[in-house]
Amino acid sequence: MTHEVFNQAPPRAGLNEYLINPAMVEAVERFGGSRPGLAEVGELVGTAGFQRDAELANVHPPVLASHDRWGNRVDEVEFHPAYHRVIGAAIEHGAHTACWSAPGPGAHVARAATFMLFAQIEPGHACPVSMTHAVVPSLRFTPGLAEEWLPRVYSRDYDPVLAEPKASALFGMAMTEKQGGSDVRANTTRAVPAGDGTWRLTGHKWFCSAPQSDAFLVLAQAPGGLSCFLVPRVLPDSGRNVFRIQRLKDKLGNRSNASSEIELDGTAGWLLGEEGRGVRTIIEMVAQTRLDCVLGSAAGMRQSVAEAAWHVRHRSAFGSVLIDAPAMTAVIADLQLEAEAATWLGVRLAAAYDDDGAESVAFRRLATAVGKYWVCKRGPNHAYEALECLGGNGYTESFPLARRYREQPVMAVWEGSGNVIALDVLRAMSREPDSVQAVDAEIASALGVYPEFDAHVAATRALIGSATAGSARRVVEALALALQGAVLIKEAPSVVADGFVAARLGAGRGLEYGALDPGLPLAAIAARA
Structure with missing residues (x-):
């Protein structure tokens, strides 16, 4: 009798993670991304088997195999089958x-929703998925390389074997060096022409994520x-390129994903874009991965609040179910408001990439960086508060929120940490004033409904007018x-906008x-979790 289990929440499995997420469904429908396949993905990631694979992929992290059994250098990463x-x-x-292989109205929105559903349950694999997505605009700078690599990048076949020829490919990137990550112009990796149209790269990269990928975009100092x-891992003649994985990083979170330190020593590379304009070439990739940082953080918020809401709806204390306690209702409602704001903004940003008109291009230049800074910053504390709703269970590795808590900070660090992003926003405001006008137009479209929002917009405009590096x-x-408020006021249910x-x-x-103000419709907001 002492081991009878009661008053514990049942396993949260067998749920369609798309259909039970009203914020995502509504946002995707509003911005034209509805696809039948989203419900299929929602059902898949909600299964107990997929959730178990997500757990196993983190419990058994990747392992570096620098040499084979005969002593040959192979520089491979071994993963658990999960x-x-x-x-x-x-x-x-x-x-x-x-969204690239089948473009059309709402394609970026649908791809964003698909990405978020998978990242909600297992975020580590989303890193190479995101980089492969993001490499497409950069590849297009050199039509010959695009013709060779884009069909592989578009492939739906996953093949982890490093080989050539190969019908599919995943991409990574290597910019960060040990002397500093954000100041890429100080990079010391060198590239010299080989005389046959290729280049030879020599240097050390401090962070190279997903080193098991088939190819990478690498920044290096050329004569120009x-x-x-x-930089491919396998050369056209099927020989291995020089790509020495020195070690895998032992990270706080993101455990299922391999991040590494690598050495390049006469490594073969192909120039992408113009010589001397490496930042211009790779910045297209950076913009896309910044968007995915927003989407990944929003997906993490969804997992956090959904797990917390599930627990408090199945757990009783002091004679009532936890969710019925006003204090707990307020916590779940507040967590849901944060997740809703992140989801709606993320999908709105994705929709801007479905439109290449001048106004959308200007809007996404500034709004993506703004969203990346804020949503990613909000992720870790959101995960912590959700974890606390589970009490001691939340603090154990048997439940997914401990893993999520360790995962959320990586999105804030990756592709520009706080100060880098904030200063990039100021740079965009100064150099591209049309981006400020586009964002202001978006915000202004929601004026006149809430006095609090109108006052915030006026204060924001004043801040922009006197912006300095210190502010x-x-x-x-x-x-x-302001951006989150605008999209919620215009598009979300009134209870969400009110809250x-x-x-x-x-x-x-x-x-x-x-x-929160107890006069708000907290139960209705919490019900959306």
Whole structure:
């Protein structure tokens, strides 16, 4: 009798993670991304088997095999079979490049939703998926390389074997060096012409994510300045390129994904874009991965609040179900507001990439960086608060929120940490004033509904007018809240917009989750979790 189990939530499995996520369904429908396959993906990632694979891929992280049994250098990364099943499913359903291979209205929105559904359950594999998605605009700078590689990138077949010829390919990138990550122009990796149309690269990369990928974009100093190169793991003659994996990084989170330190020593590379314009070439990839940081953080918020809501709906204390306690209702509602705002903004950003008109291009230049800064910053504390809803269970590795808590910070660090992004926003505002006008137009379209929002917009405009490097974070935070408020006011149900404006912009807003006005429709908001 002492081992009878009761008052524990049942396993949260067998749910369609797309259909039960109203914020995602509504946002995808509003921005033209509805596809029958999304419900199929939602059902798949909600199965107990997929969730178990997600757990195994993190419990058994990748291992470096530098040499084979005979002493030959191979520089390979070995993964648990569960990891291959997870990323194989993501590739099969087009989470990487469906929007490029099958373009059309809403294609980027549908791909974003697919990416988020997979990342919600297992985020580590999303790194190579994201980089493979993001490489497409950069590859197009050199038509010959695009013709060779894009069909492989578009393939829905996942093949982890490093070989040539090969019908599919995953891409990684290597910019960061040990002397500093963000100041890429200080890179010391060198590239010299080989005389046959290729280049030879020599240098050390401090962070190279997903070293098991088939090819990489690498920045190196050429005679004409910092340039971008395509570096394959396997050469056209089927020989291995020089790509020495020195070690895998022992990271706080993101355990299922291999991140490495590598040495290039006379490594063959192909110039991508113009010599001396490497940043211009790779920045297209960076913009796309920044968007995926927003989407990945939003997916993490969805997992966090969904797991917390599931627990408190099945757990009783002091004579009532936890969700019925007003204090807990407020916490779940507040967590849901954060997840809704992140989801709606992420999908809105993705929709901007479905439109190559001048206004959309200007909007996404500034809004993507703003969203990347804010949504990714909000992720870790959101995960912590959700974890706390599970009490001691949340703090154990048997439940997914401990893993999620360790995972969320990586999106804030990757592709530009806080100050880098904030200063990039100021740079865009200064050099591309049309991006400010496009974002302001988006925000202005929601004026006249809530006095609190109108006052925030006026204050934000004043901040923009006096922006300096010292106030960069204040400016970006204000812009982010204005963008989230605008999309929720215009598109989300009124209960969500009411709650967000009061909780994030109102005079009575609190500093911690759950400090909400009890007069708000908290039960209705919490029900959406």
